[in-house]
Amino acid sequence: xxxxxxxxxxxxxxxxxxxxxxxxxxxxxxxxxxxxxxxxxxxxxxxxxxxxxxxxxxxxxxxxxxxxxxxxxxxxxxxxxxxxxxxxxxxxxxxxxxxxxxxxxxxxxxxxxxxxxxxxxxxxxxxxxxxxxxxxxxxxxxxxxxxxxxxx
Amino acid sequence: xxxxxxxxxxxxxxxxxxxxxxxxxxxxxxxxxxxxxxxxxxxxxxxxxxxxxxxxxxxxxxxxxxxxxxxxxxxxxxxxxxxxxxxxxxxxxxxxxxxxxxxxxxxxxxxxxxxxxxxxxxxxxxxxxxxxxxxxxxxxxxxxxxxxxxxx
Amino acid sequence: xxxxxxxxxxxxxxxxxxxxxxxxxxxxxxxxxxxxxxxxxxxxxxxxxxxxxxxxxxxxxxxxxxxxxxxxxxxxxxxxxxxxxxxxxxxxxxxxxxxxxxxxxxxxxxxxxxxxxxxxxxxxxxxxxxxxxxxxxxxxxxxxxxxxxxxx
Amino acid sequence: xxxxxxxxxxxxxxxxxxxxxxxxxxxxxxxxxxxxxxxxxxxxxxxxxxxxxxxxxxxxxxxxxxxxxxxxxxxxxxxxxxxxxxxxxxxxxxxxxxxxxxxxxxxxxxxxxxxxxxxxxxxxxxxxxxxxxxxxxxxxxxxxxxxxxxxx
Numbered sequence: 001x002x003x004x005x006x007x008x009x010x011x012x013x014x015x016x017x018x019x020x021x022x023x024x025x026x027x028x029x030x031x032x033x034x035x036x037x038x039x040x041x042x043x044x045x046x047x048x049x050x051x052x053x054x055x056x057x058x059x060x061x062x063x064x065x066x067x068x069x070x071x072x073x074x075x076x077x078x079x080x081x082x083x084x085x086x087x088x089x090x091x092x093x094x095x096x097x098x099x100x101x102x103x104x105x106x107x108x109x110x111x112x113x114x115x116x117x118x119x120x121x122x123x124x125x126x127x128x129x130x131x132x133x134x135x136x137x138x139x140x141x142x143x144x145x146x147x148x149x150x151x152x
Numbered sequence: 153x154x155x156x157x158x159x160x161x162x163x164x165x166x167x168x169x170x171x172x173x174x175x176x177x178x179x180x181x182x183x184x185x186x187x188x189x190x191x192x193x194x195x196x197x198x199x200x201x202x203x204x205x206x207x208x209x210x211x212x213x214x215x216x217x218x219x220x221x222x223x224x225x226x227x228x229x230x231x232x233x234x235x236x237x238x239x240x241x242x243x244x245x246x247x248x249x250x251x252x253x254x255x256x257x258x259x260x261x262x263x264x265x266x267x268x269x270x271x272x273x274x275x276x277x278x279x280x281x282x283x284x285x286x287x288x289x290x291x292x293x294x295x296x297x298x299x300x301x302x303x304x
Numbered sequence: 305x306x307x308x309x310x311x312x313x314x315x316x317x318x319x320x321x322x323x324x325x326x327x328x329x330x331x332x333x334x335x336x337x338x339x340x341x342x343x344x345x346x347x348x349x350x351x352x353x354x355x356x357x358x359x360x361x362x363x364x365x366x367x368x369x370x371x372x373x374x375x376x377x378x379x380x381x382x383x384x385x386x387x388x389x390x391x392x393x394x395x396x397x398x399x400x401x402x403x404x405x406x407x408x409x410x411x412x413x414x415x416x417x418x419x420x421x422x423x424x425x426x427x428x429x430x431x432x433x434x435x436x437x438x439x440x441x442x443x444x445x446x447x448x449x450x451x452x453x454x455x456x
Numbered sequence: 457x458x459x460x461x462x463x464x465x466x467x468x469x470x471x472x473x474x475x476x477x478x479x480x481x482x483x484x485x486x487x488x489x490x491x492x493x494x495x496x497x498x499x500x501x502x503x504x505x506x507x508x509x510x511x512x513x514x515x516x517x518x519x520x521x522x523x524x525x526x527x528x529x530x531x532x533x534x535x536x537x538x539x540x541x542x543x544x545x546x547x548x549x550x551x552x553x554x555x556x557x558x559x560x561x562x563x564x565x566x567x568x569x570x571x572x573x574x575x576x577x578x579x580x581x582x583x584x585x586x587x588x589x590x591x592x593x594x595x596x597x598x599x600x601x602x603x604x605x606x607x608x
Contacts, residue, residue, distance in 0.1 A: 020499060020509070021334045021492055025327040025384045026209040027511060031219040032187035032325060036477050039184065043476060053476075055483060055535045057178040067183040071223035079511045080329045172347060172357070173340050173486045177479040177536045179359060184477060188325050195324060205324075207331060207383040231359045232481045330513040335523040336491035343488065361482040371487040375527035 004112075005103055009147045010087035012045045015107065018082045028077035035070055038102050038116050041088040045100070049144055058125055063137070066128070068097060069119035075112050083107040092149040093138055096130040097121045156264075157255055161299045162239035164197045167259065170234045180229035187222055190254050190268050193240040197252070201296055210277055215289070218280070220249060221271035227264050235259040244301040245290055248282040249273045308416075309407055313451045314391035316349045319411065322386045332381035339374055342406050342420050345392040349404070353448055362429055367441070370432070372401060373423035379416050387411040396453040397442055400434040401425045460568075461559055465603045466543035468501045471563065474538045484533035491526055494558050494572050497544040501556070505600055514581055519593070522584070524553060525575035531568050539563040548605040549594055552586040553577045 016037060024030035043053060051059045058064045078084060087103045098120045104113040124131045141148055168189060176182035195205060203211045210216045230236060239255045250272045256265040276283045284304075293300055320341060328334035347357060355363045362368045382388060391407045402424045408417040428435045436456075445452055472493060480486035499509060507515045514520045534540060543559045554576045560569040580587045588608075597604055 019492070020329050020495055021336060023329040025205075025207075025324050025331065026216075026218070027329065027331070030188075030191075030325045031222055032184045032191065034222075035184035035187055036182075036475070039182075039476055053177075053537045055177075055537075057536070064178075066178070066229075067226055069223070069225050070183055070186075071221070073221050074219055077218075080513070081509045081511075171340070172343055172481050173488060175481040177476050177483065179481065179483070182477045188323070191324055205385045207385075209384070232361070233357045233359075329509075329511075330520075330522070334492075334495075335526055336488045336495065338526075339488035339491055340486075343486075357481075359481075368482075370482070370533075371530055373527070373529050374487055374490075375525070377525050378523055381522075 007087050007103065010089040010101075010103065011145045012041065012048055012088040014041050014044045014086045014088065016040065016084050016086065018078055018080055018084065020080065023080045028079060029082075031072070031074065034072050034074070034104070034114055034116060035118075037084070037086055037104065038070070038072075038088075038100070038118055039067075041086045041102055042100055042118065042120065045088050045090075049140055061137075062125065063134070064123050064125045064128075065098075065120045066123050067118060068121045070116070071118075072114055072116040074114050076106070078104075078106065078113050084113065090141055090145050090148045091117070092151055093133060093141065094151050096123075096132050098133065098141075157239075159239050159255065162241040162253075162255065163297045164193065164200055164240040166193050166196045166238045166240065168192065168236050168238065170230055170232055170236065172232065175232045180231060181234075183224070183226065186224050186226070186256070186266055186268060187270075189236070189238055189256065190222070190224075190240075190252070190270055191219075193238045193254055194252055194270065194272065197240050197242075201292055213289075214277065215286075216275050216277045216280075217250075217272045218275050219270060220273045222268070223270075224266055224268040226266050228258070230256075230258065230265050236265065242293055242297050242300045243269070244303055245285060245293065246303050248284050250285065250293075311391050311407065314393040314405075314407065315449045316345065316352055316392040318345045318348045318390045318392065320344065320388050320390065322382055322384055322388065324384060327384045332383060333386075335376070335378065338376050338378070338408070338418055338420060339422075341388070341390055341408065342374070342376075342392075342404070342422055343371075345390045345406055346404055346422065346424065349392050349394075353444055365441075366429065367438075368427050368429045368432075369402075369424045370427050371422060372425045374420070375422075376418055376420040378418050380410070382408075382410065382417050388417065394445055394449050394452045395421070396455055397437060397445065398455050400427075400436050402437065402445075463543050463559065466545040466557075466559065467601045468497065468504055468544040470497050470500045470542045470544065472496065472540050472542065474534055474536055474540065476536065479536045484535060485538075487528070487530065490528050490530070490560070490570055490572060491574075493540070493542055493560065494526070494528075494544075494556070494574055495523075497542045497558055498556055498574065498576065501544050501546075505596055517593075518581065519590075520579050520581045520584075521554075521576045522579050523574060524577045526572070527574075528570055528572040530570050532562070534560075534562065534569050540569065546597055546601050546604045547573070548607055549589060549597065550607050552588050554589065554597075 254268040558572040
């Protein structure tokens with residue numbers, strides 16, 4: 001499956017291990033937990049660009065993001081203690097939103113586990129209304145994530 | 153927003169209240185929690201058709217379902233203690249899968265919160281391979297959920 | 305076990321049903337989830353006394369509480385979809401803290417599931433330092449929870 | 457606080473970072489999440505002794521453990537993204553149970569966050585009844601965790 005997706009275009013690679021309480025009544029990682037993983041991957045993406053999270057949920061450059069859309073296709077279950085690799089890239093940037101793309105593989109077997117995407121909106125920290133992504137951020141992403149498409 | 157969606161075609165209505173630990177670092181219900189709510193709604197749908205869950209994850213008629221796809225569009229945040237209504241219907245049935253559709257509203261303000269859908273696959277409890285939805289189940293759904301489309 | 309504990313002295317009774325994602329890798333309700341249940345029960349206790357939660361975590365009378373101690377003894381596992389009853393009382397009140405006591409039973413079988421307690425501290429919403437429980441609150445608790453002991 | 461507790465007697469040190477969805481309505485790590493951390497620490501303890509977890513919840517030596525008691529004292533809140541260190545030791549071993557002790561510190565500030573303990577019971581994987589801890593395991597723990605007390 002690594003042959004199907006070109007993982008070389010994903011700038012961020014996060015490794016996590018399935019935790020005991022993330023496995024559900026069907027003995028597999030609960031379907032909702034993948035969205036926790038995607039959130040960790042998106043935060044990790046920004047950290048690898050040099051920003052950190054403030055306790056109030058904004059990043060160190062003052063930006064605040066809300067999730068507008070989430071989706072996930074599940075290909076193979078993940079089990080207790082599995083080591084997973086999450087590859088993350090930004091597919092495109094629009095005026096005030098970013099579209100993240102995630103691929104999850106089993107680190108040990110290389111099996112393809114899931115594919116997800118999420119639309120994140122830059123909001124004004126006071127009004128919470130959508131506001132344009134700053135040019136500085138777009139420039140930094142284009143340098144960090146070479147295949148990103150900018151629609152604006 | 154209740155004027156936009158015809159909620160009268162949704163046979164299942166589940167009321168839940170936002171729990172303290174479902175609110176996250178941004179003081180809103182975490183985006184992943186909506187998929188917990190959708191799962192509760194799907195289980196509730198089958199319960200309202202007369203089936204219960206066994207401790208091993210199968211239903212009382214022996215059927216086992218895996219989630220193949222999940223998605224959610226977020227329109228307004230939900231906050232601590234908010235009372236929410238989740239409307240659920242099955243949009244269509246294919247050979248071995250069902251497509252659930254969910255709408256979430258704030259019960260107090262009637263504000264539209266989120267729209268989601270999920271594809272659930274009927275799997276053989278032993279092999280875990282996809283297997284056709286039994287005719288009996290399709291017949292029961294058509295009687296319970298009048299606008300369902302059957303593609304097979 | 306209902307014969308062992310005098311549940312008649314517990315003023316608050318909360319019914320919950322075990323959710324699919326609360327069951328863990330051992331097919332039982334994860335041990336940490338009981339503390340979620342206790343938190344729901346403590347919030348329910350205050351609601352039944354007429355107070356609600358604000359989105360910022362304070363109650364409608366402006367009080368803010370932090371958890372200082374938690375404990376749980378597990379007697380029998382709880383399983384997927386089990387209906388549980390949580391009985392809650394306040395055992396004692398000290399200067400700035402309250403000691404809650406919780407008993408959990410399986411609603412269907414009456415089996416005793418767990419016993420827990422939690423020390424909650426009233427803190428100043430600005431400084432977050434412990435501050436005395438207001439006399440008004442103590443008076444209300446004594447009227448609502450007849451066997452509470454007040455040490456001050 | 458590192459001066460108060462002798463952390464040199466704790467054989468297992470696990471580092472974790474607070475995740476976005478572990479922070480609750482009060483902007484601190486939810487009180488129940490500490491028990492998730494303790495569970496991760498206990499599993500890590502056994503891994504560092506050379507055992508792994510099977511998908512069914514038993515360890516690679518076939519042993520199965522249930523939690524009989526949990527407790528936690530909270531000293532300072534942990535916040536979004538904080539890096540935490542969890543020190544873990546076994547305080548004592550009885551016939552069929554072990555008593556784990558955990559200390560949590562903020563890795564950056566060295567602030568003492570919480571102290572916990574948990575009683576874990578060795579159960580027969582078939583009957584789920586308590587069964588004596590095997591001598592082999594006790595011998596291995598005594599070699600790994602020098603200050604453990606054995607009461608049997």
